[in-house]
Amino acid sequence: MDMKEAGSQRKLQLQEPEELRLEAYENSKIYKEKAKAAHDKLIAKKEFNVGNKVLLYNSRLKLMPVEIMDGSTTTKFTVNGQQLKPFYESFQEHTVEELHLLNAAYN
CATH class of the missing domain: 1.20.5 (Single alpha-helices involved in coiled-coils or other helix-helix interfaces)
Structure with a gap:
């Protein structure tokens, strides 16, 4: 070489x-x-309209800012839009029926 x-x-x-x-x-x-x-x-894509009630997770992040207003005090503030969830007023609580199972004998 x-x-x-x-x-x-x-x-x-x-x-x-x-x-x-x-x-x-x-x-x-x-x-x-x-x-x-x-x-x-x-x-999940969330769509909110003016006047909708929402639930807000308490967060200090403002990655996707959305301006909301407190209904009781009419104070406006900016929050992270990903932390909002729709509030359903007509939601009703359902009672759950309990069933007690007997021990089954296995063959």
Whole structure:
């Protein structure tokens, strides 16, 4: 093997880890994009109209700001829109019937 060929072989060996690193970076980027798309698909879309009553989880985050008004004091404040849930006034509590099971003999 002459020196020129040995030199070109050495250059290829030095570039190989860099190529592997770039390939791993691209694969990681693709994985993150797919994971984000799958996560975003699971997020429920919420639609609120002016005048709707909502339940608010107490949070200091203001990632998706929504302005709401307290019905009793007419005070307006900004909250994270992801922390709101619809309030259903006509919701009625149901009683649950209890059933007691007897021990069954297994054959």
